[in-house]
Amino acid sequence: MSNLSRRKFMTISSATTGGALLASLGLTLEPTTASARPTLKTEGTTETTTICPYCGVGCGLIVSVRNGKVVNIEGDPDHPVNEGSLCSKGTALYQIAVNDRRLQKVRYRAPGSDRWEEKSWEWALPEITKRIKATRDATFKAKDGDKTVNRTEGIAGLGGAALDNEECYLWSKLARSLGVVYLEHQARI
């Protein structure tokens, strides 16, 4: 009787059971060992700290980036206010950094049009500058009766509670230099 090695036997029996079993592939007959240790998603990423852009508590987060792409954002355990914990918005910050609904190009809507046109920055900035200057020049009021007022009544500015301090400062500086008096933002509402 030929000494049936287990391997050969397996191929015979598996082949002959009506095809329910595939031909055996690389065989390891030992019972399963724990599969290889799962690697951490944030293995080999560069980490930077940031502060959550949502409410005013100011929780700390760590952003893990691998070759330029955000792969994970979670709480910063060293931050004294949140000690690594985050609410539902904070933990969802990843879907702000990685979200195909994010605006990626300048858009322009012509008067009366019903859709956006994609434009370039080179086109948009001069156009915006032209309009700001035209409206300022048209609605600038140097005198109110005998009082000098130097204000632009035709331009209003809204916004900035989610901007950085430096950005808010520059907008405050630029707006006042343009004479804007209707300067408001979310703190009012």
Add this chain to the structure above:
Amino acid sequence: MKAMLIDTTRCVGCRGCQVACKQWNGLPAEETVFFGGPGYQNPRDLSGKTWTLITYNEAQVGDHYDWVYGKLQCMHCQEPACAASCPTSAMEKLPEGPVVYHPNQCLGCRYCMLACPFQVIRFDWFSANPYVSKCTMCADRVLSGQEPACVKACPTDALVFGDREVLIAEAHHRIEDNPRKYVHHVFGEHEVGGTCVLHLSTVPFELLGYRSDLPEKSLRRWTEPAMKPIPYIVVALSLALGGVAWIVNRRDKRLVEKWTKQVKEMQ
């Protein structure tokens, strides 16, 4: 053995854990609709994309209506019924605590779903290559010494991660400290042989959607008596049947000899 203590009395329902689980495990969001659940609960149930879910339960506590939150997820049993039942060991209990799933070994037989006492395993019912899915206690984080993503996200320490014995002691300590506040039972300490996810609550556990009528013996113990004797049966039957065959064949042989003798005499 690592474990999680969920003190539902500290939970404020911010659902940071529910999103942190999706963030770390890369689970997509679900298409949901407001369904007037008792509170703001959404989605309705665990699924392939939602491995943990906060339930909002409105209950009369003392003199006013209160919101009580439950956290549905895999309980990571000490002796998991899913691992015991899986024909290809696709579900595996790691010594560190988490019960993990190896999708490439899964046949999709769903026996684990039937066996699971906490009804948490979910299946891709509408996929041509379906897998099951459940919380893995962020095994990759736990194995590298970190805490699961949901525990880290919890602001009020409603979720705490650590050694199982330490957490059980802490849970009982909390019950003794304010007996009026807690139901005097640590859910998961003994259920189906004990689990690595322990719950404390101020309202009866059924109200949070947990089953409180589960046997204390782990479900694996129920199938063991049927599986243990297999080698003995094989041996016993091979001996017995061999013996029978021997006897029967000898009787037939003698019968045939007698019969052929008769035929020879008749000729």
Add this chain to the structure above:
Amino acid sequence: MTNHFIDMVNADVVMIMGSNTAENHPIATKWITRTKERGALILNVDPRFTRTSTFADVYCKIRSGTDIAFVNGMINYALQNDFIQREYVVNYTNAPCIIREDFAYTDGLFSGYDPAKRSYDKTTWAYELDGAGLPRRDETLQHPRCVYQLMKTFFARYDPDTVCRITGSPKDDYEKICRHYTSTWAPDRVGTWLYAMGTTQHTHGTQNIRSYSVLQTLLGNVGLAGGGINALRGESNVQGSTDMGLLFHILTGYLGSPTVPDQTLADYLERLVPKTKDPKSANWWGNYPKYITSLTKAWWGQYGTPENGFGFDYLPKAAGNCSHIALFEAMYDGKIKGLMLFGQNPAVGGPNSNKERAALDKLEWMVAVDLFETDTSVFWKRPGVNPADIKTEVFLLPACSSVEKEGSISSSGRWVQWRYAASHPIGESRSDLWILDALAKSLKKAYAAGGAFPDPIVKLNWDYGSGPEVDLHTEPDAHRVAREINGYFLADKVVNEKSFKKGDQVPSFAFLQDDGSTACGCWIYCGSYAGPEKKDNKMARRDKTDAPNKIGLFPNWAWCWPVNRRIIYNRASCDPSGRPWDPKRWVVRWNAETKKWEGDVPDGPWPPEEKHPFIMRPDGYAALFAPALAEGPFPEHYEPLESPLRNFMSSQQINPAIKLWHKDKPDMNPVGDASEFPIVGTTYRVSEHWQAGAMTRNVPWLCELVPDVFVEVGPALAKIKGIKNGDRVIVKSARGRMEAYALVTNRFQRFHCGDQIVHQIGIVWHFGYAGLATGDSANLLTAHIGDANTMIPEYKAFLCDIERKEVVPA
């Protein structure tokens, strides 16, 4: 906030009123639950039982718009039972000051009211001065006209029965709240007050806060660890954006913005600089000239000369109120042609959305800078309008997210924290810094060729390292901007015996000069970037060693304005001799040997006896009697503009000092009355969405949690209207209608106000027609009506009606 988030762990009693902390500042619950574990009591007052109420020890319901009645009753409870920290009140507040004889209060009005102008002549609201011009004080608090006695008689009208009749709160819950909270009068017990928009968004929002501060001052809780009056602000940098003067009435650092009468710097200073004759009053605002001059020098550099008030003349002078409501009314009238939007979404967030969206139609052009296509940026294709009719040009510029740019933001606890860019802006999105820099440079070039009054633009000091030309790929240097905000010397100078060279950074605002030798973008941020190198950027510090008092100040983590003082008015945490009221939780204490204060940065270096602790107040005292406010020195209860009930306290139905927009701008500004709209409506947030929703209704994970707009309805009202849980309902107010799902819940019970039943519903306001998750905006219902002092709209209380969808004809 006067204190900060971690400090809540030191409180013995935490009052959460006007804020739903667990839902809108969830991580604050970390510290609140920790102090609860230490045995502290958590009190929560809210129209409905919220996620915050789940961990409160005592929850008491309150009808929206009746905060003042509720808290005045608590003040009365404290005064009647003498639960006040007497030594604190006598030494640190103006309780002993004697008020003029002609000051009076009758039937809801104080003396000096002009019904035509709906404002007060406040001359009678003043101290009686002695010979030396100082207020006469009766330290025994017996004098009939001292503030303390005036308060006793004024607040006596708010007895518990009257209060519960107004607020609809159950009497026993109310008494529990009074008892627990006023227990913090003892020197060794302290209570903190957390509030937010629930308090401010009323026609009497400022007086709501006034009632909290009167009570906190009487109980001696201001300036202590675990105390203070803490506004939990909604946006990550609304503190910073307010600090940087993005409101019509202020410049950076809360300096007043010039008005028409301020023709010269001298007129401006004359109007604004407070004076005091009391040597013991620090009157810190006396340094006003240094700060305004440093600001204008920072903006116009060498062009700011003594002749033009160091650049003051370049500043615009506004006339009257230009706040959000006034802005949109002007836009609606066609006066405003162009709108610059930096990450704001007023089409959903502003009150009376129908009118504000109609106002947007009148614009000639709009520039919107945002991460997503916001509802406001597509107002021209909103439901119910034909784009062809709207002639506005719209530029929608892609802004990058917070993880793609570097800079600092200020948390609600005044912590200014630095953020780093984790990755480059995606696609062609740019940081707002880059966009503003590019706009400024191109405007300066355009105005170099002439235009209306070009000087302020052409001469604007603008160089942030990105070169003269607009270049897509060079980012301006946020550090240079931060150093300008901190301030630098324009000339070699010796100040306070220290010598500085031209270009040195100013170490703190005590060194700022009013002679034009220093420039400082925002005086309260002076000291945040005190050196030329990146290592001098204190906002980026991550050292977690706590101060010696071990109360969680973390003085070396990031930087806190002003001068890294973590708890404001912390001198008041000590008795007049400099010993902390509560040695277990001292904030600052006077070390007699070293002649120095220890612990937190003190409110000024002076020894204890030399200065009164409230250094920002002209008289140095905490103002129990506060004449600066529009509708009265004491908080008086008035009903919201639209209320189902008559005002039980006086014949003044509504706040007498508010501007009635529906009178002079009646178009699209109707006011509903209880006959047609019997139900009280309020609006609020859920923790899964944020403000007008652009940053959360485009995030799939969050849309999954709260996919649709919904209304919370109590069981009684639901039965009357036949509404079941999950039904579609229509909510109508005088101004608009919206559709939503109904969540029928026991957590929103009706109110028994005397013999009348008042039903209330609440609507989540994040939703709008743009984004992944869409829905009708709650602000279609709210009104253009604002607070008497701040003009913040009254979102929290209006009248409406609710019907099941089938019942309402299409």
Add this chain to the structure above:
Amino acid sequence: MTDAWIKPQITRRNVVLYLLAALGFVLVVIRFAGGIGRVSNLNDGYPWGFWIGLDILAGIALAAGGFIVAGMVHLFGARKYHVLARPAILTAFLGYLLFIIGLAIDLGRPWMIWQALFHWNHSSPMFEVSWCVTMYTTVLLMEFLPVVFERFGWKHLHDMWHNLVPWVIIGMLTLFTLAMSGSVGWTVVVFAILLAWEVSMRTGLMQRDAQMPTLLVMAGIIFSTLHQSSLGSLLLIIPHKLHPLWFTQAIPIFFLLSAVMIGVGMVIFENIISARVHDRKPDTHLLAGFARALPYLLGLYLLLKVGDIFRTGAAEYLFMFNSVAIGMWLELVVGVLIPLVLFMTPETRESERWLLWGSIFVVAGGIINRLNTVITGVVVANWAPYHPSWMEVAISLGVLSGGILVLDFIVRNFSVFEDRHALAR
């Protein structure tokens, strides 16, 4: 001498089978394209349903006839029933092939079933079932091969089969014991016993059955006993879901016992039906022998089952008016009581009509029992109860019809029933 093949044609009588098979096939394509949910009401609360109940639990029990008849004829020496052996083996073999197809439809990823060979989980009843069924199907194939060799006249193959099969069996049983126990000790013991039997037979010490290698039949009985019982122990893991009327530690024994009953019933049923279809005279006198054994089996089962219900204190549920109680009464009355009474008297045991009706009751009762243990008896808290969708039933019927058509084809083309003269030799 290979006779001409009789091609299967669609006749008036079997056109329904073809239609059902076609419908089933279409639905199976939809199932594999769109996922199980597309064709079934199975859900996360009720992952197992009609297919498990009918194709797997009931299907295997119906095919138990194979090992019973083969065992009796070739091992226990009941030569009298020899003529029933081949059909029983054929029916069992086709039954197991149908089982495998049914399992493939129910499994989410059937192409991964080979994983069960390499990832051994000793505590899983499903693991044991998968190995047992795989090996027993091989045994049935080997038991059926002589019919094929005979058909093609491959005499040499027949001899080689006769010679080789015992070694294959030894290998299979040894590997099986190793996989199931994981203990080398028991594996060696089993190997030794089997080797001993084979050697003793080869050396003539022990007589050999001319027709069928003894070890092959032995393996058939061993594997069948194991998996007919372990199909029951599958349910041991859900004490919290299976209703106390069915849940008992003794489920494996009940499953084995009822499998034997159903197997016998099926042999009778199959014999009569195929006789009528192939217009042959059914071997009623042989079937009567089986029918005489049935009452004892049914009586024993009834005694044990009712006794167990009272032992576990589940008796009170019998007297409540709900689907569970109705299910149990149906199962006992139809499957046990009626056939018990029917087969008590010799007249009924002899008459073809009563034999057919008796077997139908036994088989029907068996099917009801298996469906009860998976559908009616399984109750999951706060999940809407599960009802099979028509597509699930249609697929099962489709597979069954396909099986019957194949059976018909084989019976017509292979000498399944004409081996009387072989006996004479």
